[in-house]
Amino acid sequence: MSEPDDDVGARDAWLSQALRHAPDADAVPPTAVSAAILAEARAAIARPTSSSPRGAPARGGTFADTLRACWDALARPSVAAAFASVMAATIVGLMWWDRPMDETQPRPASTAAERKIAAPPEPPAPASLDTPAPAAASADPQGAATSVRVAPAEVARKREAPAAFPSQETAQAKQREAPRPRVDEAKKDGAPSSFAGRGAATPARQAQNATATESLSAAAPAATSVPVEPTAPASPAPPPVVAAAPAARPAPAPTSPLDAGRAAQPVAKSIAPGRATVPSADPAMRRRGDADRRDSTDALERDKAAAAPEAFARRDTPDLRRERAVAATSPLAPLRDAIARDPQRWTLQSAAGAEIALDPAWRDWLAEIDAAAAGRWQATTAQALEDERREGAVLRLFVDGRAAAVIRLDGQAVQLDTFLGAVPERRRATLAPGVAARLTAGRARLPP
Amino acid sequence: MASSDPSDDTLMKAYAQGDAAAFEQLYARHQAALYRFVRRLLGPSLSAQADEAFQDTWLRVVHARERWEPQGAAFRTWLFTLAHHRVVDLLRRGGREISVDAFEGDDGDEPWQPEAQLWQHWPAPAGSAPQGDELAFWRRAGERLLHCLEQLPLPQKSAFLLHHDDGLALDEVARALEVGFETAKTRLRYAMSKLRTCMGAYLEPLQGAAP
Numbered sequence: 001m002s003e004p005d006d007d008v009g010a011r012d013a014w015l016s017q018a019l020r021h022a023p024d025a026d027a028v029p030p031t032a033v034s035a036a037i038l039a040e041a042r043a044a045i046a047r048p049t050s051s052s053p054r055g056a057p058a059r060g061g062t063f064a065d066t067l068r069a070c071w072d073a074l075a076r077p078s079v080a081a082a083f084a085s086v087m088a089a090t091i092v093g094l095m096w097w098d099r100p101m102d103e104t105q106p107r108p109a110s111t112a113a114e115r116k117i118a119a120p121p122e123p124p125a126p127a128s129l130d131t132p133a134p135a136a137a138s139a140d141p142q143g144a145a146t147s148v149r150v151a152p153a154e155v156a157r158k159r160e161a162p163a164a165f166p167s168q169e170t171a172q173a174k175q176r177e178a179p180r181p182r183v184d185e186a187k188k189d190g191a192p193s194s195f196a197g198r199g200a201a202t203p204a205r206q207a208q209n210a211t212a213t214e215s216l217s218a219a220a221p222a223a224t225s226v227p228v229e230p231t232a233p234a235s236p237a238p239p240p241v242v243a244a245a246p247a248a249r250p251a252p253a254p255t256s257p258l259d260a261g262r263a264a265q266p267v268a269k270s271i272a273p274g275r276a277t278v279p280s281a282d283p284a285m286r287r288r289g290d291a292d293r294r295d296s297t298d299a300l301e302r303d304k305a306a307a308a309p310e311a312f313a314r315r316d317t318p319d320l321r322r323e324r325a326v327a328a329t330s331p332l333a334p335l336r337d338a339i340a341r342d343p344q345r346w347t348l349q350s351a352a353g354a355e356i357a358l359d360p361a362w363r364d365w366l367a368e369i370d371a372a373a374a375g376r377w378q379a380t381t382a383q384a385l386e387d388e389r390r391e392g393a394v395l396r397l398f399v400d401g402r403a404a405a406v407i408r409l410d411g412q413a414v415q416l417d418t419f420l421g422a423v424p425e426r427r428r429a430t431l432a433p434g435v436a437a438r439l440t441a442g443r444a445r446l447p448p
Numbered sequence: 449m450a451s452s453d454p455s456d457d458t459l460m461k462a463y464a465q466g467d468a469a470a471f472e473q474l475y476a477r478h479q480a481a482l483y484r485f486v487r488r489l490l491g492p493s494l495s496a497q498a499d500e501a502f503q504d505t506w507l508r509v510v511h512a513r514e515r516w517e518p519q520g521a522a523f524r525t526w527l528f529t530l531a532h533h534r535v536v537d538l539l540r541r542g543g544r545e546i547s548v549d550a551f552e553g554d555d556g557d558e559p560w561q562p563e564a565q566l567w568q569h570w571p572a573p574a575g576s577a578p579q580g581d582e583l584a585f586w587r588r589a590g591e592r593l594l595h596c597l598e599q600l601p602l603p604q605k606s607a608f609l610l611h612h613d614d615g616l617a618l619d620e621v622a623r624a625l626e627v628g629f630e631t632a633k634t635r636l637r638y639a640m641s642k643l644r645t646c647m648g649a650y651l652e653p654l655q656g657a658a659p
Contacts, residue, residue: 012640015593016612018647021583022590029483033499034475037506041471044510045463 331377331416331427332370335397335405338420339363346404349396358397365442369407372439373414373429380415380428395443409443411436456523464513471513475506478524481614482506482531488609489535491598497538505531521623528614529624532606539602589647596646603627604639611636 019025073079339346339358346358356362397405406417413436415428431439454462454470456477462470482505487498508530509516516526597605603625610616610624622632 011612012644014589015608015640015643015647017586018589018593019613020590021586022594023587024484024487024594025590027484027487028480029502030499033503034479037503037510038472038475040507041463041475041510042468044513045466045468 329377330370330374331418331425332366332373335416335418335420336363336366336370338399338404339366339397345399347398347401349398361446365439365446366407368442369409369414369439372431372435376429376431377416377427378429380426409436409439411440414439457518460509460513460516460518460523464516471510474523478527482527485528485609485614486531486535488594488597488613489532489602489606490538492594494538494542497542501531501534501538504534508534522620524614525616525620525624528610528616529626532624536602592647593643596643599646600639600642604635604642607632607635608639608643 074083340363343358343363348356348358348362395407395409396403397407403419405419408415408417411433413428413430415426418425418427454473456474459470459474459477463474483498483502486501486505487495490498490501505527509527516523521529597608600608606625607621610621611618616624618632618636619629621636622629625632625635627635
């Protein structure tokens with residue numbers, strides 16, 4: 001053939017010759033590939049059912065065949081994709097198992113309590129509001145006149161620490177500065193609205209409250225002569241909710257004889273400072289109370305919105321988050337850990353200047369302080385430090401002769417200055433009166 | 449293949465009945481041509497996947513041994529059909545757009561015919577193995593042909609390789625590519641025309657070197 005063949009059916013001799021001499025004309029499959037193919041061919045005839053359609057178990061086959069068929073069925077892309085979807089959904093579900101999906105969702109009780117702890121203090125109501133709402137006690141004279149039975153043990157317990165509470169005027173003055181949770185939060189938590197809370201918005205209302213309190217004191221001295229701590233629990237160690245809601249802070253005077261009934265309510269549902277609850281067994285009175293509660297809530301909301309609208313925006317500021325983080329971490333814990341790791345390096349100097357080895361008794365006492373102040377730590381200022389130095393016990397901790405921490409303890413709080421880090425830190429934890437007294441007594445028992 | 453050798457169909461039937469040696473014989477008979485076909489279809493850019501396509505083709509043969517029946521098509525045609533399908537799958541998986549249009553890239557209805565004079569000086573394709581300069585000429589022609597093959601659309605390349613390299617008749621080419629006879633013929637004609645043009649333009653400077 002000397003020319004290309006125009007007949008398509010015939011092969012072009014030149015092209016065929018070129019193909020035969022192409023570089024890959026002698027290419028053969030790799031040995032490994034050939035071996036794999038031949039091995040698979042031999043293995044295929046060794047298993048008679050392998051040529052059956054995938055996913056269909058062979059009739060009368062062995063258990064292994066059935067298992068293999070099931071595996072083939074599961075290995076199909078559609079089934080594998082379904083499994084992958086289920087696994088992904090499971091993982092995501094587990095990741096969000098104990099978390100609220102949205103901030104608007106109701107949170108668990110513990111979360112709500114924490115939020116109440118970190119509620120920012122409301123600014124004092126402006127004094128220019130010259131149209132105060134009706135006084136709390138006078139708004140419901142029947143409720144005020146209702147007899148209240150306070151348990152003798154409760155009264156006795158409250159009488160145990162009267163010295164820790166300042167005068168009623170001081171309490172009311174601090175009440176104006178005390179953080180007060182929102183009305184809607186109190187309602188959400190199930191806490192009954194406070195009659196006294198209506199009057200707490202303005203000084204005029206507080207004056208009316210004081211007047212009502214005085215009148216009630218005359219009528220029922222046993223119940224009202226002692227300041228009532230709204231959130232004080234029956235146990236000596238108060239729950240964390242007392243820490244941020246100012247537990248050691250002077251409690252407001254009871255504005256209603258029914259305030260004593262709050263002692264039996266759970267702490268989580270206890271009212272916030274500045275509010276008193278008037279649960280009543282009388283349906284008529286309860287209805288009237290509900291109506292008043294709604295009115296007072298609306299009035300209070302209006303007052304708050306007019307007086308300090310920015311207070312709502314401060315509810316979750318970075319400062320508040322930082323305060324929560326400070327309260328959650330114990331500055332004593334790393335100190336105690338360092339002492340426990342190498343106690344020989346540590347000494348303690350009392351206020352009298354005596355060098356004391358940190359024996360286990362001292363470490364136990366530090367542990368007691370740590371436990372008592374758990375969740376209550378707050379950043380403090382130098383001025384507060386000076387104030388407490390005058391009246392409290394001062395203990396200095398040294399490591400290798402170098403000052404490491406200073407602990408100050410008085411009847412109300414414990415303050416800790418640490419110098420271990422690059423920047424000295426000052427923390428203060430307000431203690432319940434009984435706890436502070438117990439820690440002070442424990443300090444007195446330690447040598448020397 | 450000697451006349452005493454069993455046919456492909458016989459070997460395939462024997463393998464379906466459990467004769468592993470029959471498959472080995474089948475494999476030895478067709479492995480080189482099939483491997484070459486797969487490599488040339490995929491081209492140099494995808495030569496790394498030639499082994500995969502080749503192995504998958506044979507594994508399909510293995511798994512379909514009991515369903516295979518020699519109905520009309522020879523085993524060899526069926527084997528190359530499987531390989532062609534596998535190559536198309538690989539090209540599509542690699543993002544290549546596979547056109548079934550045999551005239552892809554052509555402007556007119558008829559392929560352009562090369563100048564016949566260009567071929568006059570080519571050495572005659574001898575039946576025996578060329579030697580010396582002639583062998584060098586054909587090796588360079590083979591290299592050029594592979595390069596020219598890369599420029600062909602897949603349908604035309606398949607038709608040409610099945611017809612010229614693997615020795616299938618036109619009707620077998622049509623059956624292997626699962627197209628009509630005329631379609632296969634047209635694809636082959638376009639392929640040959642393009643290849644002749646490509647080869648003639650390239651080999652013209654080599655005329656002096658040809659014996």
